[in-house]
Amino acid sequence: RGKFAVVKKYMKRSTGKEYAAKFMRKRRKGQDCRMEIIHEIAVLELARFSPRVIDLHEVYETATEMILVLEYAAGGEIFNQCVADRDEAFKEEEVKRLMRQILEGVAFLHKNNVVHLDLKPQNILLTSASPVGDIKIVDFGLSRIVSSNEELREIMGTPEYVAPEILNYEPISTATDMWSIGVLAYVMLTGTSPFLGDDKQETFLNISQINISYTQEEFEGIDKSAIDFMKMLLIKEPEARATAEQCRQHLWLQQLHEDTAEALSSCEGSSEEGSPLSPAGEAAAQSQVAEELIVMAAYTLGQCRQSEKESMTPDQKAISKRFKFEEPFSTLQEIPGDFIY
Numbered sequence: 001r002g003k004f005a006v007v008k009k010y011m012k013r014s015t016g017k018e019y020a021a022k023f024m025r026k027r028r029k030g031q032d033c034r035m036e037i038i039h040e041i042a043v044l045e046l047a048r049f050s051p052r053v054i055d056l057h058e059v060y061e062t063a064t065e066m067i068l069v070l071e072y073a074a075g076g077e078i079f080n081q082c083v084a085d086r087d088e089a090f091k092e093e094e095v096k097r098l099m100r101q102i103l104e105g106v107a108f109l110h111k112n113n114v115v116h117l118d119l120k121p122q123n124i125l126l127t128s129a130s131p132v133g134d135i136k137i138v139d140f141g142l143s144r145i146v147s148s149n150e151e152l153r154e155i156m157g158t159p160e161y162v163a164p165e166i167l168n169y170e171p172i173s174t175a176t177d178m179w180s181i182g183v184l185a186y187v188m189l190t191g192t193s194p195f196l197g198d199d200k201q202e203t204f205l206n207i208s209q210i211n212i213s214y215t216q217e218e219f220e221g222i223d224k225s226a227i228d229f230m231k232m233l234l235i236k237e238p239e240a241r242a243t244a245e246q247c248r249q250h251l252w253l254q255q256l257h258e259d260t261a262e263a264l265s266s267c268e269g270s271s272e273e274g275s276p277l278s279p280a281g282e283a284a285a286q287s288q289v290a291e292e293l294i295v296m297a298a299y300t301l302g303q304c305r306q307s308e309k310e311s312m313t314p315d316q317k318a319i320s321k322r323f324k325f326e327e328p329f330s331t332l333q334e335i336p337g338d339f340i341y
C-alpha cells in the first residue's frame, strides 16, 4: 500500500502468470490527478526497453480508479534486506551487483531525460528474495522530464533521500537522482540512514550541512572505494556530482571479489556442458558461501542464471529496528513540471 495506491497480486487465469495490479485513485485531496497517472504510464512506456524498470502490461480505468497491471516482482522491496539484522542483510558484493543494476536503469532514464525523484529502498524491488534476484525500479509518480532549456523547481520527495537543491528550491536535474543513489548506497551497505534526524527539521539540517559520518564504526570490513563512491555523490553542488555513467565506471563497482573471480573462472570452464549449475552448481549445494558465489557468477556470465520465484508473505514486510522511514512529504509548492502524455 502506497500513499494513494493499493497494489495487489493477481494471476491471469489463462496463463497462470502473476502480476501486480496497482489501483490508483484518480481524485486525491479533492483534486483530479488523472493526468498525473497518465504521466506515470507514459514514463513506464518510455522505459519499456530497460530491463531494470518494471514492465507495464495493461491499464484499466474505472470511474474512480486507474489500474496499472505490472510485472510482478516477487522478491519485494530491497528495504527489507536493508533493515534486516546483519547476517540477513546484503553483503558488500551483493550491494555492488544490485547497485550496478540500479545505475543501469537510472542511466537509461537519464539518457531519456527522465528524473525519478523518489529513489529509495521502497521503490527498488527484487525479482526474487532468495537467492537475491535482479532489481526493478518502480513508482514513477514523482518523476519528471528535464530539458536543458527549461528550469524545473519543486519541493518533493522523501525527507531522508532529498537532495540539498530540493530543500533550497533550486533547479532539479538528473544530479538530483544521483544524490539519492549516494544515500541508497549508504543505506544498503550499513543499514542506517545517513541523514536521518529525530524529526524532519533535523533531517533537513543534516542534509543541507552534509552532516554525514563515514567512520570505521559504520563501514567495518567494507572496501574504502565504496566510501569514495558515496563521496562523489553526496556533494552539495549538483554539477559536481558523478553521473550515472561515471558511477558505473567507478573502481568500487569494477572490482571483483577474489572468490567471485575464482567462481567465475570455474563456471566459465563448465559453460560448454550447457548445464546451468554444473559443476559449480554441485559445489553450491555443499555450502552457503559457495551458493552465494554461484549466484554472483551466474549474474556476470549471464548463462547459468538460477531463478527461484518466492512469494512474499504479508508479515515478511520488515519493520525497521534500526531506523524509521518517513512518508513522502507532500508537494508544498509546485511549478508545473514537464509531463509526458
Ligand SMILES: Nc1ncnc2c1ncn2[C@@H]1O[C@H](COP(=O)(O)OP(=O)(O)OP(=O)(O)O)[C@@H](O)[C@H]1O
Pocket (backbone or CB within 6 Å): 001, 002, 003, 004, 005, 006, 007, 020, 022, 054, 070, 071, 072, 073, 074, 076, 077, 122, 123, 125, 138, 139, 140, 141, 328
Ligand atoms: N510490480 C510490483 N511487484 C510487487 N510489488 C509491488 C509492485 N509494484 C509495487 N509493489 C509494492 O507496492 C508498494 C507501493 O507501490 P508504489 O510505490 O508504486 O505505490 P505508491 O502509492 O506510488 O507509493 P508511495 O506512496 O511510496 O509513493 C511498493 O513499494 C511495493 O512494495
